[in-house]
Amino acid sequence: MYPPTPDQRDLWLITGRDCTSAPGPGITSVQADFLAAVHAGHGSTCHQFLGAVARRRDAWRR
Known part of the structure:
Protein backbone atom coordinates (compact mmCIF):
# COMPACT_ATOMS: atom_id res chain seq x y z
CA MET A 1 0.00 0.00 0.00
CA TYR A 2 1.28 3.46 -0.79
CA PRO A 3 0.33 6.83 0.65
CA PRO A 4 -1.58 9.08 -1.74
CA THR A 5 0.17 12.14 -3.12
CA PRO A 6 -1.17 15.55 -2.10
CA ASP A 7 -2.69 15.94 -5.58
CA GLN A 8 -4.48 12.58 -5.27
CA ARG A 9 -5.77 13.48 -1.82
CA ASP A 10 -7.11 16.79 -3.10
CA LEU A 11 -8.82 15.08 -6.04
CA TRP A 12 -10.36 12.44 -3.73
CA LEU A 13 -11.62 15.16 -1.38
CA ILE A 14 -13.21 17.05 -4.28
CA THR A 15 -14.80 14.03 -5.97
CA GLY A 16 -15.87 12.45 -2.67
CA ARG A 17 -17.34 15.46 -0.92
CA ASP A 18 -20.99 14.69 -1.72
CA CYS A 19 -22.37 12.27 0.88
CA THR A 20 -25.48 11.62 -1.21
CA SER A 21 -23.56 9.93 -4.04
CA ALA A 22 -21.66 6.67 -3.76
CA PRO A 23 -18.04 6.38 -4.86
CA GLY A 24 -17.46 4.88 -8.29
CA PRO A 25 -17.03 1.14 -8.70
CA GLY A 26 -13.39 1.48 -9.71
CA ILE A 27 -12.00 2.96 -6.50
CA ALA A 59 -10.95 -6.40 -0.88
CA TRP A 60 -10.61 -8.19 2.44
CA ARG A 61 -12.56 -11.23 1.20
CA ARG A 62 -10.27 -11.78 -1.78
Missing part, protein backbone atom coordinates in the same frame (compact mmCIF):
# COMPACT_ATOMS: atom_id res chain seq x y z
CA THR A 28 -8.84 1.41 -5.13
CA SER A 29 -8.50 -0.01 -1.64
CA VAL A 30 -6.27 2.95 -0.74
CA GLN A 31 -8.94 5.38 -1.90
CA ALA A 32 -11.60 3.40 -0.03
CA ASP A 33 -9.54 3.64 3.18
CA PHE A 34 -9.19 7.38 2.67
CA LEU A 35 -12.89 7.95 1.98
CA ALA A 36 -13.91 5.80 4.94
CA ALA A 37 -11.66 7.84 7.23
CA VAL A 38 -12.91 11.19 5.88
CA HIS A 39 -16.60 10.24 6.10
CA ALA A 40 -16.49 8.07 9.26
CA GLY A 41 -18.47 10.45 11.44
CA HIS A 42 -21.26 11.16 8.98
CA GLY A 43 -23.57 8.33 9.98
CA SER A 44 -25.45 5.62 8.14
CA THR A 45 -26.88 7.94 5.48
CA CYS A 46 -23.46 8.83 4.03
CA HIS A 47 -23.17 6.95 0.74
CA GLN A 48 -19.46 7.75 0.44
CA PHE A 49 -18.76 6.00 3.75
CA LEU A 50 -21.00 3.02 2.98
CA GLY A 51 -19.48 2.55 -0.49
CA ALA A 52 -15.95 2.79 0.85
CA VAL A 53 -16.65 0.25 3.59
CA ALA A 54 -18.22 -2.11 1.04
CA ARG A 55 -15.12 -1.81 -1.16
CA ARG A 56 -12.84 -2.49 1.80
CA ARG A 57 -14.93 -5.53 2.74
CA ASP A 58 -14.72 -6.89 -0.82
Whole structure:
Protein backbone atom coordinates (compact mmCIF):
# COMPACT_ATOMS: atom_id res chain seq x y z
CA MET A 1 0.00 0.00 0.00
CA TYR A 2 1.28 3.46 -0.79
CA PRO A 3 0.33 6.83 0.65
CA PRO A 4 -1.58 9.08 -1.74
CA THR A 5 0.17 12.14 -3.12
CA PRO A 6 -1.17 15.55 -2.10
CA ASP A 7 -2.69 15.94 -5.58
CA GLN A 8 -4.48 12.58 -5.27
CA ARG A 9 -5.77 13.48 -1.82
CA ASP A 10 -7.11 16.79 -3.10
CA LEU A 11 -8.82 15.08 -6.04
CA TRP A 12 -10.36 12.44 -3.73
CA LEU A 13 -11.62 15.16 -1.38
CA ILE A 14 -13.21 17.05 -4.28
CA THR A 15 -14.80 14.03 -5.97
CA GLY A 16 -15.87 12.45 -2.67
CA ARG A 17 -17.34 15.46 -0.92
CA ASP A 18 -20.99 14.69 -1.72
CA CYS A 19 -22.37 12.27 0.88
CA THR A 20 -25.48 11.62 -1.21
CA SER A 21 -23.56 9.93 -4.04
CA ALA A 22 -21.66 6.67 -3.76
CA PRO A 23 -18.04 6.38 -4.86
CA GLY A 24 -17.46 4.88 -8.29
CA PRO A 25 -17.03 1.14 -8.70
CA GLY A 26 -13.39 1.48 -9.71
CA ILE A 27 -12.00 2.96 -6.50
CA THR A 28 -8.84 1.41 -5.13
CA SER A 29 -8.50 -0.01 -1.64
CA VAL A 30 -6.27 2.95 -0.74
CA GLN A 31 -8.94 5.38 -1.90
CA ALA A 32 -11.60 3.40 -0.03
CA ASP A 33 -9.54 3.64 3.18
CA PHE A 34 -9.19 7.38 2.67
CA LEU A 35 -12.89 7.95 1.98
CA ALA A 36 -13.91 5.80 4.94
CA ALA A 37 -11.66 7.84 7.23
CA VAL A 38 -12.91 11.19 5.88
CA HIS A 39 -16.60 10.24 6.10
CA ALA A 40 -16.49 8.07 9.26
CA GLY A 41 -18.47 10.45 11.44
CA HIS A 42 -21.26 11.16 8.98
CA GLY A 43 -23.57 8.33 9.98
CA SER A 44 -25.45 5.62 8.14
CA THR A 45 -26.88 7.94 5.48
CA CYS A 46 -23.46 8.83 4.03
CA HIS A 47 -23.17 6.95 0.74
CA GLN A 48 -19.46 7.75 0.44
CA PHE A 49 -18.76 6.00 3.75
CA LEU A 50 -21.00 3.02 2.98
CA GLY A 51 -19.48 2.55 -0.49
CA ALA A 52 -15.95 2.79 0.85
CA VAL A 53 -16.65 0.25 3.59
CA ALA A 54 -18.22 -2.11 1.04
CA ARG A 55 -15.12 -1.81 -1.16
CA ARG A 56 -12.84 -2.49 1.80
CA ARG A 57 -14.93 -5.53 2.74
CA ASP A 58 -14.72 -6.89 -0.82
CA ALA A 59 -10.95 -6.40 -0.88
CA TRP A 60 -10.61 -8.19 2.44
CA ARG A 61 -12.56 -11.23 1.20
CA ARG A 62 -10.27 -11.78 -1.78
